[in-house]
Amino acid sequence: MTARLPRGRAARLRVELETLPLAVLRSLHLLRLLTTAQVQRLHLHEGTPRSRLRRTQYLLKRLQELGLVVRLSRIIGGVRAGSSGFVYGLSALGQAVLEVGGPTGGRRRRVWETKPYFQDHMLAVAELYVRLRELERDGLVELQAFEGEPGCWRHFSGSGGELTILKPDAYVNLGFKQFERSAFVEVDLATESLPTIERKCLRFISYWQSGIEQQRRGVFPLVVWLVPDEYRKERIEHTIGRLAVEASGLFTVALAEDGPALLSSPPAEDTADYLSGRAPP
Known part of the structure; x- marks a missing residue:
């Protein structure tokens, strides 16, 4: 069953979020799953590689704390990948902020709860x-x-x-x-x-x-x-x-x-x- 979302919270976040966080949410809606490194390559292009990665990690941590994205337990690329290999999916609240349904266009669903093959x-x-x-x-x-x-x-x-x-x-x-x-x-x-x-x-x-x-x-x-x-x-x-x-x-x-x-x-x-x-x- 789909959890009820606090009334008005999605609308408030829709107004408060800046352009970059919203763009990341839209990318997750389009693609369903992204690694930290992929988010960085899509949305943060300026600065040194280390600073871009650090800003991406901070952005995704913030979105996770707001309940807009969910981080999978898997790490892509093994231990050496570290946090750059974390995988993220759009949460039900994130979908509500974008005013969209789940990845199949219907009710909102937990898109990250899939088998490793489908994630890959x-x-x-x-x-x-x-x-x-x-x-x-x-x-x-x-x-x-x-x-x-x-x-x-x-x-x-x-x-x-x-x-x-x-x-x-x-x-x-x-x-x-x-x-x-x-x-x-x-x-x-x-x-x-x-x-x-x-x-x-x-x-x-x-x-x-x-x-x-x-x-x-x-x-x-x-x-x-x-x-x-x-x-x-x-x-x-x-x-x-x-x-x-x-x-x-x-x-x-x-x-x-x-x-x-x-x-x-x-x-x-x-x-x-x-x-x-x-x-x-």
Whole structure:
């Protein structure tokens, strides 16, 4: 059950909080979990590395004391990571201050009470967002949209008329000079079976064939699988290679560390038909 919040407290904090604390809360709402280091890279850019970390730690401690964020018991990166590896989630009061529901858009919930695998997955998606923001800050690209779950989910009718939900990990839209790129992103931690990967790909193909995204946005986003190593990359590429030839251009597979550079590069010629919104066969 959701705990009752003191009446008026959220409204008071909404007025009293400064721009920076509110920005951190909004980032936590978008990404669900962030480490201290990720918060620092997103929101505190001036000063020496040590002073930036110290100010970030103070800010998060203050938000925790106000009951707006919750710190997980885990530390990412081991003992050497120290407080820079603490993981934070938005509390029910923090959600109330932002006037939003839980991460699924419904009632407020304790988003930090998840299994380590799901936490790692959330943080991997968050890392992609942080790195794209860093590229934007360097003037290399414009991050026009980043939708995490469930904002990036798509609803459509399946082959039998049943309601089907496509659940990518993120939707990204990037622009730079003369080009624009949109993509559905799947962050893979090599924990799902290849038949599961194939089923996900088939669902993307079904959504592409529905034409809904093309009508809505004029293009169908590239589907980018980000994976941890070369072996996993080869396995997923082999799985995609077994799909219908006309749909193979929907997908690309890359190492997670190469994801931001891939997403911020011009669309390749072999994906141009899909990105231009050409009607599927």
